[in-house]
Amino acid sequence: MVNRSVTSTLSGIPVGKTLRNIVKGPIVGLLALILFFSVITPGFFSFGNFINIFNQIAIWGVLALGMTFVIITGGVDLSVGCVLGLSSMMMGYSAEYLGLPFPLAMLIGTLVGPIAGLINGLLVSKIKLPPFIATLSMFYVARGLANIITDGDQILNYPAWFIGFNYTRYLGFITVSGIVFLFLVGSSLFFLTKTGTGRNLLAVGGSEEVARLSGINVDRHLILAYVISGTFAAIAGIMIASRVNASEPAQGTTYELYAIAIAVIGGTSLSGGEGSILGTLIGAFIIGILNNGLNLNGISPFIQTILVGVIIVFAVGLDMFSRTRDSSRPHHSE
Amino acid sequence: MAFSHQHMRNMMNMMNMMKNSMKPLLAKHSSTGKGSLYALILMVVFLIATTPSFVSMNNFLNIIDQITINGIMAIGVTLVIITGGIDLSVGSVLAFSMMTFGVLTKDASLPYFLSITVGVLAGTACGLVNGLLVTKAKIPPFIATLSMLSIARGLANIVSGNTQRYDFAFWFSDLSGKRYLNLFSITTTLLLVLTIVFALYMKYREGGNRIYAIGFNPEVARLAGVKVERVTTLVYVISGTLAGLAGIVLNSQLSSSQPYAAVGYELNVIAAVVIGGASLSGGVGTIGGTFIGALIIGVLRNGLNLNGVNVFMQQVLIGIVIAVTVGIDMLKNRK
Numbered sequence: 095m096v097n098r099s100v101t102s103t104l105s106g107i108p109v110g111k112t113l114r115n116i117v118k119g120p121i122v123g124l125l126a127l128i129l130f131f132s133v134i135t136p137g138f139f140s141f142g143n144f145i146n147i148f149n150q151i152a153i154w155g156v157l158a159l160g161m162t163f164v165i166i167t168g169g170v171d172l173s174v175g176c177v178l179g180l181s182s183m184m185m186g187y188s189a190e191y192l193g194l195p196f197p198l199a200m201l202i203g204t205l206v207g208p209i210a211g212l213i214n215g216l217l218v219s220k221i222k223l224p225p226f227i228a229t230l231s232m233f234y235v236a237r238g239l240a241n242i243i244t245d246g247d248q249i250l251n252y253p254a255w256f257i258g259f260n261y262t263r264y265l266g267f268i269t270v271s272g273i274v275f276l277f278l279v280g281s282s283l284f285f286l287t288k289t290g291t292g293r294n295l296l297a298v299g300g301s302e303e304v305a306r307l308s309g310i311n312v313d314r315h316l317i318l319a320y321v322i323s324g325t326f327a328a329i330a331g332i333m334i335a336s337r338v339n340a341s342e343p344a345q346g347t348t349y350e351l352y353a354i355a356i357a358v359i360g361g362t363s364l365s366g367g368e369g370s371i372l373g374t375l376i377g378a379f380i381i382g383i384l385n386n387g388l389n390l391n392g393i394s395p396f397i398q399t400i401l402v403g404v405i406i407v408f409a410v411g412l413d414m415f416s417r418t419r420d421s422s423r424p425h426h427s428e
Numbered sequence: 429m430a431f432s433h434q435h436m437r438n439m440m441n442m443m444n445m446m447k448n449s450m451k452p453l454l455a456k457h458s459s460t461g462k463g464s465l466y467a468l469i470l471m472v473v474f475l476i477a478t479t480p481s482f483v484s485m486n487n488f489l490n491i492i493d494q495i496t497i498n499g500i501m502a503i504g505v506t507l508v509i510i511t512g513g514i515d516l517s518v519g520s521v522l523a524f525s526m527m528t529f530g531v532l533t534k535d536a537s538l539p540y541f542l543s544i545t546v547g548v549l550a551g552t553a554c555g556l557v558n559g560l561l562v563t564k565a566k567i568p569p570f571i572a573t574l575s576m577l578s579i580a581r582g583l584a585n586i587v588s589g590n591t592q593r594y595d596f597a598f599w600f601s602d603l604s605g606k607r608y609l610n611l612f613s614i615t616t617t618l619l620l621v622l623t624i625v626f627a628l629y630m631k632y633r634e635g636g637n638r639i640y641a642i643g644f645n646p647e648v649a650r651l652a653g654v655k656v657e658r659v660t661t662l663v664y665v666i667s668g669t670l671a672g673l674a675g676i677v678l679n680s681q682l683s684s685s686q687p688y689a690a691v692g693y694e695l696n697v698i699a700a701v702v703i704g705g706a707s708l709s710g711g712v713g714t715i716g717g718t719f720i721g722a723l724i725i726g727v728l729r730n731g732l733n734l735n736g737v738n739v740f741m742q743q744v745l746i747g748i749v750i751a752v753t754v755g756i757d758m759l760k761n762r763k
């Protein structure tokens with residue numbers, strides 16, 4: 095009883111407390127998962143294995159980071175999986191078909207992201223298309239384009255140094271992909287919590303009307319969120335090309351749903367105005383540890399699919415339960 | 429807490445007023461989808477003018493065949509979207525039903541009518557779980573059905589040991605392959621009958637009004653006496669059941685059960701519903717509109733095929749059609 099009222103006071107206004115509140119549930123879940131697998135699985139609780147997990151979640155993690163920005167504004171980005179595929183294909187095409195230098199090809203692939211994101215953002219902010227529809231359109235367009243580039247063919251054989259991004263471990267533990275992920279986590283965290291623009295994004299998601307009245311340029315912030323999401327998706331596209339040493343038009347199929355799931359498990363609310371980068375990182379770890387732990391125990395990947403679903407329900411269900419119990423809790427818009 | 433008669437009567441009057449005040453709104457909302465009808469007519473006229481092979485009975489029947497799966501699932505998803513929800517699980521539920529049917533028929537040698545029933549009921553069960561998660565556990569529909577997308581796909585893999593089943597009875601393949609009176613197969617007849625029945629129900633029956641009322645405003649609907657939780661659950665059950673039925677139809681079309689069938693179909697289905705004029709914020713949409721939405725996608729693909737436009741370009745164009753149809757609606761509404 096006392097606890098409950100304390101919680102509701104804590105979740106009053108200050109951003110720091112709100113953040114702690116958001117990630118509390120996911121952290122408990124993550125620790126429980128780690129404890130569970132450590133007890134039943136020899137070899138799970140080791141530095142080497144955690145590094146493995148970190149590298150495994152890098153691609154979904156990057157997608158989910160970008161997705162978090164969009165969901166915080168109250169939107170959703172269904173196009174990230176397809177933008178990932180398009181970016182990977184554009185990079186491969188520029189390098190192998192056009193013969194451009196590889197770093198330039200990587201840059202061209204990455205540029206696909208902000209362009210797709212800009213279009214998404216304009217459709218949402220200026221045309222007022224519901225985000226689901228705007229990004230569903232981009233979903234089809236980007237996947238179609240990814241196929242058109244080579245008429246459905248895959249592109250193979252990348253330079254060794256590029257494939258090494260995903261295998262060569264620096265300082266004995268971290269790959270370039272891992273560094274990119276870590277860097278994006280750090281800069282997203284800083285951007286969202288320490289800059290005015292980041293906090294404005296939260297305000298836009300809390301209530302567009304209130305944000306507008308308090309002088310925030312809502313359209314510009316919405317567009318920014320989609321541009322970030324698109325850019326991160328394109329970066330993930332480069333990362334996946336390095337991981338599988340190939341660009342394929344179908345890469346990233348259904349990844350958008352995993353990205354959304356990770357953000358949601360991490361405590362980001364689909365109604366907007368609430369969410370944290372730390373939560374998303376934890377969400378990515380939850381999915382990664384679940385897959386890793388079940389793999390080490392020889393559980394079939396199909397049961398893993400089912401468990402991912404069950405865990406999403408539990409994570410969100412518990413969150414909803416604590417909210418209805420505490421209905422006095424205000425909606426956070428900053 | 430005793431209420432006087434007068435008090436009761438006042439409340440009843442208020443609720444009736446609410447009901448009545450909802451009617452014009454509903455009438456207005458059900459007139460959406462006109463835009464998509466014009467778009468369809470425009471497309472058909474264009475194709476008639478440019479593509480001789482488009483104008484044939486056979487080609488028209490082909491299109492209906494091709495939209496059967498999408499059309500059947502889109503009916504259920506329309507109802508869900510009208511309540512303000514969404515169902516992302518239909519593709520996976522289709523596969524789960526399909527594999528349940530396939531395994532019961534081929535491994536357990538059950539008679540077809542029994543395995544078809546159980547297969548469809550597997551979809552019903554998924555829908556029920558979705559509905560209860562949404563109404564009882566208060567989980568947002570997007571999340572509840574996203575979980576089911578994962579769970580049902582896993583189940584489809586597990587019940588089948590992740591291998592396909594094939595070699596079904598000829599009459600079973602004929603359900604989708606054989607046209608009667610040179611017109612419709614059993615499965616396309618099923619699509620048309622379901623569309624008409626649900627369209628009439630949504631337009632003329634009180635139950636249909638209740639579904640619109642929930643999407644329009646659940647609180648007002650509750651005050652007007654609608655059992656919101658029960659109706660909402662029922663709508664997800666219908667969506668799951670129709671996805672299950674679509675699984676049987678697809679099995680007949682392919683003459684095999686595939687655990688990876690219909691991956692990503694949920695978005696195609698939602699695209700048809702949205703092109704047909706339904707609003708994802710609920711309260712707006714019609715079954716007729718959705719059928720037109722499915723037809724638009726079908727005609728577009730067919731017309732582009734006949735003109736030798738490659739499959740991938742079709743994807744791009746479908747994306748653009750979604751943005752343009754919904755965009756025009758939004759711009760019109762703002763005026």
